[in-house]
Amino acid sequence: MNPYIQYMYSYPHKTAYGPLMGVYLKDYADRLSDSENSLYFHIPFCKNKCGYCNLFSVVGQDEAFMEKYVDAMERQVEQLLEVLPEDTRYMELTLGGGTPLLLSEKQLERIFFMAEKRMGFHGEDGHTIVETSPGQTTKEKLYLLKEHHVTRVSMGVQSFHEEELKTINRSHTAEQVERAMDWIRQVGFSCVNLDLIYGIPGQTRKSLVQSVERALQWEPEELFVYPLYIREGTYLSRKAVKKPEDMYEMYLYIREYLKEKGYTPYSMRRFVKNGNVSNLGSCGFGNTVSVGCGGRSYIGNLHFCTPFGVKQSDCMEILQQYIIQQDYLTIRHGYLLSKEEQKRRYVIKNILFGGGLSEEEYKDEFLGDVMTDFPMLQEWVMKNYAYRNQGKIMLTETGFSLSDYLGPMIT
Numbered sequence: 231m232n233p234y235i236q237y238m239y240s241y242p243h244k245t246a247y248g249p250l251m252g253v254y255l256k257d258y259a260d261r262l263s264d265s266e267n268s269l270y271f272h273i274p275f276c277k278n279k280c281g282y283c284n285l286f287s288v289v290g291q292d293e294a295f296m297e298k299y300v301d302a303m304e305r306q307v308e309q310l311l312e313v314l315p316e317d318t319r320y321m322e323l324t325l326g327g328g329t330p331l332l333l334s335e336k337q338l339e340r341i342f343f344m345a346e347k348r349m350g351f352h353g354e355d356g357h358t359i360v361e362t363s364p365g366q367t368t369k370e371k372l373y374l375l376k377e378h379h380v381t382r383v384s385m386g387v388q389s390f391h392e393e394e395l396k397t398i399n400r401s402h403t404a405e406q407v408e409r410a411m412d413w414i415r416q417v418g419f420s421c422v423n424l425d426l427i428y429g430i431p432g433q434t435r436k437s438l439v440q441s442v443e444r445a446l447q448w449e450p451e452e453l454f455v456y457p458l459y460i461r462e463g464t465y466l467s468r469k470a471v472k473k474p475e476d477m478y479e480m481y482l483y484i485r486e487y488l489k490e491k492g493y494t495p496y497s498m499r500r501f502v503k504n505g506n507v508s509n510l511g512s513c514g515f516g517n518t519v520s521v522g523c524g525g526r527s528y529i530g531n532l533h534f535c536t537p538f539g540v541k542q543s544d545c546m547e548i549l550q551q552y553i554i555q556q557d558y559l560t561i562r563h564g565y566l567l568s569k570e571e572q573k574r575r576y577v578i579k580n581i582l583f584g585g586g587l588s589e590e591e592y593k594d595e596f597l598g599d600v601m602t603d604f605p606m607l608q609e610w611v612m613k614n615y616a617y618r619n620q621g622k623i624m625l626t627e628t629g630f631s632l633s634d635y636l637g638p639m640i641t
Contacts, residue, residue: 231635233478234457238582238637241575242565244526244538253532253561256313261530263315266516269351271303271341272525273327274549277365280386281399281465282427282458284540286524287328288549293337298553300337303521306558307344310519313559318519320351324359326525331366335374342378344521353379360384364402367410372417382421383414384454390444391437394430398458399465404444411448421451428484429458429477438480439487446491453493453501455484457634463540482631496584498633510585514576515595523552531572534564569596577604578640582633586622606639 236243274287275296323345333341345351359382360375367385375383389395390404414422424445428438445453458473460466474480485495494505520527526535536552539545567575573596580587587607592600600623601608607623610616615629615636629636 233632234459234634235638237457237459237634238578238641241578241641242533242567242571244535247533247535247538247563247565250534250561250564250566253534253564253566255310255529255559255561258529258532259313260315262318262517262519264317267318267320268322268324268516268518269320269345269349270324270326270518270520270522270525270527271330271345272520272522273325273330273333273341274299274522274524274545275327275332276329277332277363278399278401279465279542280388281397281469282460284461284464285328286536286539286545286548288542288545293334296333296337299523299549300333300340302523302553302555304340304344306521307348309558310521311348314519318350320349320356320519322357322359323351323353324361326359326361328361328524329363329366330360331362331368331371335371338371338374346378349519357381361386362410364406364410367413369413369417372413376417376419380419382423383419384423384425384452385410385414386425387441387445388425388427389430389433389437390441391433394433394437394441397431397471398427415448422448423452423454424448424450425454425456427456427458428480429473431471431473433474433480435476435480435483438484442484442487449503451503453488454499455481455488455501456499457481461540478631485631494584495630497582498630507584510583512580512585512588512591513583514579523549531567532561532564533567534561537563572596573598573603574640577607578637581607581616581623581625581640582637586619586624589618589621589623604640610636 275291276287276289278289325341346353358378358380360380361384363386387407388398388400390407392403395402426441426445457477488501489495493501493503494507496502496505496507518528520535523536526533537548539548576592576595577587577600587600589600607616610629611618614626615632616623616625
């Protein structure tokens with residue numbers, strides 16, 4: 231059995247999106263009224279392309295090019311305001327990428343102005359997340375984030391060993407991580423997350439534990455521990471590298487190690503310091519409005535974004551088209567979910583996470599029995615991958631560790 235089939239964090243996968251005809255945002259915008267909404271700004275710029283990365287991003291762009299991109303985002307925001315309901319409210323704002331802190335301070339201020347003054351996001355009352363990288367984290371930009379009420383800073387560290395970082399084509403050093411973390415703690419944010427990777431070619435259990443120990447010195451509120459996936463079109467796929475054979479055993483060890491250190495698993499990847507999964511709500515019904523090229527929007531059963539690319543030439547072509555685009559309200563690329571697919575999305579969004587899947591909520595929403603609609607859940611219970619507890623279907627410890635094996639079964 232291969233424990234690592236596919237990372238299932240949503241449904242449908244972005245590669246399932248395709249051309250749409252006759253779909254207009256104005257026909258779906260009313261679904262944002264009186265709903266739980268999130269606002270996302272995609273910044274598709276990086277200093278270099280990480281060896282495993284198949285996200286939508288480009289490298290080597292100067293400040294002038296990024297300025298043109300921010301100009302295009304402003305045009306998109308102004309058009310969105312023409313069709314979004316006046317009572318649209320956002321509970322969460324995320325700046326993702328890419329590396330958002332590659333933008334200049336002035337450009338970052340423009341992004342926050344769009345979110346706060348134009349889109350109406352209230353940082354004092356909501357949750358604001360910003361992704362960063364060690365080499366692009368400066369004290370000045372962190373203070374700017376603090377001024378805009380950023381609550382969570384997430385930094386990709388991946389490893390504290392220089393050879394492992396070189397193997398996966400990361401451009402930062404462990405020294406840069408430590409300097410960035412000094413500044414992050416000095417400025418002060420309520421939640422700091424660090425990302426680590428296991429399964430790096432040449433990595434051992436000992437070197438992985440050492441990286442985790444180094445990360446824990448900073449007492450981050452969250453840790454994400456990702457398995458290394460080598461996807462088509464990436465740097466590592468061209469290198470034909472070989473991952474450690476004991477990759478799954480590495481994960482099991484680190485999972486127990488983090489639990490002993492006081493970190494509660496919220497999923498296969500997410501560990502929260504002194505966490506409590508009993509207060510987690512359900513997910514899968516919220517909407518997301520995305521601004522920028524490469525960010526995905528979810529409004530009811532309509533999922534959409536700009537076309538997807540991995541190669542730099544493809545990404546640049548898509549990005550340049552976005553910059554000169556005149557109409558951001560006609561949806562040309564996306565996916566319309568059927569009722570059956572909405573059921574599947576709901577199950578995936580809940581069963582793989584700590585809060586579990588509510589049988590009653592599923593019945594209320596879809597007028598059916600989830601165990602009947604998805605008989606593999608009963609099979610999981612029989613195999614001790616899952617269990618039923620007070621009206622919820624929850625994964626066992628074994629089930630959580632096999633999330634990337636179990637999740638694709640639902641699709």
